[in-house]
Amino acid sequence: MIKELSELGKILRNKNAEKEQVHNALKKEIVLFDLVIKEDGSFYKYVPIDKKSTVAEALTSKKGKARLLLDKAEEVLCYGGDKSKKKHQLFLEKLNQYRDIEDIKPVLAFYEQNKKNGVDKALDEFENAIPDEKNRKGNIAFRIINTDMRINEKQQVLDKIIEKYEVAKKNLLKKSQKLCSICGKSDYPVEDIPHGMIKKVPDGQRSGSALVSYNGTNNPFESYEMVGNENSMICTNCAKTYVEGLNWLLSNGNEITETDKKGKEKKRFKYTNRKNFGSDTAMIFWTRKNEKMPEIDLLEAPNPEEVGRLIESVASGSEKESKYLETEQFYSCTLSGAAARISVRDWLETSLAGFRKSISRWFQDIAIGAYNNDLKKIEIYYSRLYDLARSCQNPNENKDVSISRVAAYLWNGALKGTSPPLWILTKVLQRARLEEYGVTSERAALMKLILNRKNKGGGYMIKEGLDEGERPVAYVCGQIFAKLESIQYAALGDRNAGIRERYFTYAMTLPAAAFGRLFNLNSKHFTKLKNEKPGLAINLDRELQDLCKKENIDINKFPATFSLEEQGQFAIGYYQQKQEQFAGINKKENKEEESK
Ligand SMILES: [Zn+2]
Secondary structure, three states, rough: OOOHHHHHHHHHHHHHHHHHHOOOOOEEEEEEEEEEEEEOOOEEEEEEEEEEEEEOOOOOOOOOOOOOOOOHHHHHHHHHHHHHHHHHHHHHHHHHHHOOOOOEEEEEEOOOOOOOOOOOHHHHHHHOOOEEEEEEEEOOOEOOOOOOEEEHHHHHHHHHHHHHHHHHHHHHHHHHOOOOOOOOOOOOOOOOOOOEEEEOOEOOOOOOEEEEEEEEOOOOOOOOOOOOOHHHEEHHHHHHHHHHHHHHHHHOEEEEEEEEOOEEEEEEEEEEEEEOOOOEEEEEEEEOOOOOOOHHHHHOOOOOHHHHHHHHHHHHHOOOOOOHHOOOEEEEEEEEEOOOOEEEEEEEEEEHHHHHHHHHHHHHHHHHEEEEOOOOOEEOOOHHHHHHHHHOOOOOOOOHHHHHHHHHHHHHHHHHOOOOOHHHHHHHHHHHHOOOOOOOOOHHHHHHHHHHHHHHOOOOOOOOOOOOOOHHHHHHHHHHHHHHHHHHHHOOOOOOHHHHHHHHHHHOHHHHHHHHHHHHHHHHHHHHHHOOHHHHHHHHHHHHHHHHHHOOOOOOOOOOOHHHHHHHHHHHHHHHHHHHHHHHHHHHHHHHHHHH
C-alpha cells in the first residue's frame, strides 16, 4: 500500500514540478506575519500578511527541531517564557549553522549585538502588534526594512540549505547502505525519523496524525503496529512521497453547488477521492492513472438507469476500453484516526475492470422490489450504501462507531465482492423486530445481500420480487404472517397493537408455538369480518388457504424453531408478500374506481 501511495506522491510531484521546481530540501510554508528589522538588527515593526506561501527549509517533523529563519513565536522570540526556552535555543542553534551567509548578518545582530533594541523589543511589542491570540501561533518571517524579499527566500540561503541536505544525505548513505523496501534502491538513506504528518484524518488532530499501523487481514478493527519507522526500511524520499500522496487523497476535491429539498442552493465541498463513514472512518480510493470513477458516486446515490447500464455493460463485456481497463489498477483503503495515530483498517488492490465487476454484482445483490406509492407499482429499488449501514443502527447506541463499522464491511462487499459477516444479519433482524417500520426496503436488501452471498455456492437464493416457485418453509411462513396481519387489519382496523408488534419476533423464532396462537386469533378475526364484510373475508381467507395448501404446508406441523438464516428468509418472505399486497389492494381500488 505504501508503495502505491508513494507512486502517487511521485506522480503528483512530477506534475507540480512542471509548475515550480522545489528541491527535496525545501518546502512551501505559510507565513502569517513579517518581522521587519533594520540593517543593524534593531526591531522596526510587524506586518501581518494574509497567509502567504513562502519557501523554506523542509522539516519532516517539527519535534525537537526548529526551521531556519521561519518559525513560530516560541522559537523566534522565546514567546511564552520558560516553556519556550528550549524551542528558542533550537532556533538559535540552527541560525548559528548558517552564520557565514551575508544575508543573515542583520538577523544575528538582532539576537546578539543589538539584542536590547532587537529581539527584546520585538518580544515586548509582540502582543500589542498582534492583538488576535490565534494569529500569534502562525509562522514569523524576517524581512529587512525597505526590501520585499524575506530573508528565508534569498538564493544564498536556499543554496546553503540544499548543500547541507546533500552532504547529510551522502553521509547517511555511506553509513547505512540499506535498500529501501519500497523503491528497492539506496539512492536515499533509510532513516529512523518520523515520516511526516497526515492531515485531515477523521477524528485526527489538527496538526496531523502519523501512519502507524497496518492490518490487511480479516479482522479490520484490531490494529497492530507494523509500520514502525525503526523497522520499516523506508527511504526518506519514499517516506516523503507517500505522505504527500496520502495527504492529497484525503484533501483533494472542489466546491459544488447543490439544490436542497426546499430548492435552496447550497455550497458544499465534495472530495474526489474520499468518502466519510461516520465521524471516525474514511475510505480513500484512486487509480494509478487517475481515472474518473463514477461508479463510486453510484454507491452513494444509485440511479436505476445508470445502475442498469453498468450491469449490462459488465455482463456483456462490451466495454470499449476493456483492454485499457484491464491494465489500470484500482486502489482503496479504509482509514481511522484517533488523535495522533492513524490506522489503516483495510487495503484493496484490483484491476479497474475487476472493480467495475464487483460494483455491478453489488447492485444485483442489493436490488429489491419495493412498492412505489406514487407510481402505484412495485419497482426495483437500489439503496444507498450508507442507508444500508444505517438500517441496522440502534438509535440508542453510540451512533457513529457502529455505522462506520458496518459501512466499512459493506464498502468491502461492494468493491471486493466479499460476504458481510453474519453478525450484521443478527443486527438488522433485531432492528426489523424492534422498530416501528419493521422490515424496510433497506433492511430487506441488506438481508438479501448477506444471505445470497453466503449461499452463492449452493442454497436458496432470494429473488428481487416475490418468489412463487420452490422456496423455503421459513419464507412461506413470512408470507403467511403478512396475510394474517392483513386479515386482522381488515377486521379491527388500526385499533390495538397489530400482530406484528406482538407476534413478529415470536413467529420468527418459535414458529410452531406462535402460529398455533396466531391461527386461533385469526379465526376470531375471520368471524368478525365475515359478519361485517363477507366478500372481503372470504377472499382473504381463500388467499390464506391457498398459500398454505399450494406450498403443502401443514399448519399443525410448523418447525419448532428457525435458525438465523431462516429468520432472514422469514423476514424477506414477509416483506415481499407485503409489497405484493400493497400493489394488489391498489389494483382492486383502481378497478372499483373504473367500474363506478
Ligand atoms: Zn525508497
